[in-house]
Amino acid sequence: MADDDEGDSGHGGDVKITDGYLSTFATDNLQRFIKDINESVPVQQLRGYATGSTPILVGNDSANFKSPGTLAAALKAYTGSVNSLLTTVVDQLNTLITDLQLADLRLNNAMDETLDYAQFMQLAERTLNPGAGAK
Numbered sequence: 001m002a003d004d005d006e007g008d009s010g011h012g013g014d015v016k017i018t019d020g021y022l023s024t025f026a027t028d029n030l031q032r033f034i035k036d037i038n039e040s041v042p043v044q045q046l047r048g049y050a051t052g053s054t055p056i057l058v059g060n061d062s063a064n065f066k067s068p069g070t071l072a073a074a075l076k077a078y079t080g081s082v083n084s085l086l087t088t089v090v091d092q093l094n095t096l097i098t099d100l101q102l103a104d105l106r107l108n109n110a111m112d113e114t115l116d117y118a119q120f121m122q123l124a125e126r127t128l129n130p131g132a133g134a135k
Contacts, residue, residue: 022104026097034093037086046086050079099123 037043048054056072103123121128 020104020108022100022107026100026104030093030097030100034090037090043086046079047083049076050083052076 045054049056056075103120106119106123
């Protein structure tokens with residue numbers, strides 16, 4: 001469980017995280033959140049619209065009425081953009097899970113079991129700067 005000295009209230013202090021908290025948070029909470037994103041019906045429908053596997057407008061006579069086709073194309077492009085953003089969010093959350101697990105491992109193997117700001121920022125580098133890699 002996360003804990004802090006004197007309730008902190010945004011005025012500094014030390015944050016203490018017990019053994020296994022970061023790893024448990026990553027594997028339980030974040031993975032459940034990712035699963036909720038990926039398996040939700042609205043997201044699945046949106047992805048179907050984005051790929052074209054689910055038609056947005058059906059039963060239109062595009063030979064005589066051009067607007068539905070134009071609207072369908074615009075909606076497909078929009079849902080494709082939203083789908084791309086959701087994919088990026090899920091990828092970043094997966095990176096964060098790995099970073100939290102690495103931080104938990106380093107904290108559990110540390111002599112004094114503390115992690116200073118520089119060490120934390122080194123662990124967070126992959127999440128803050130995608131593609132930077134862990135050092």
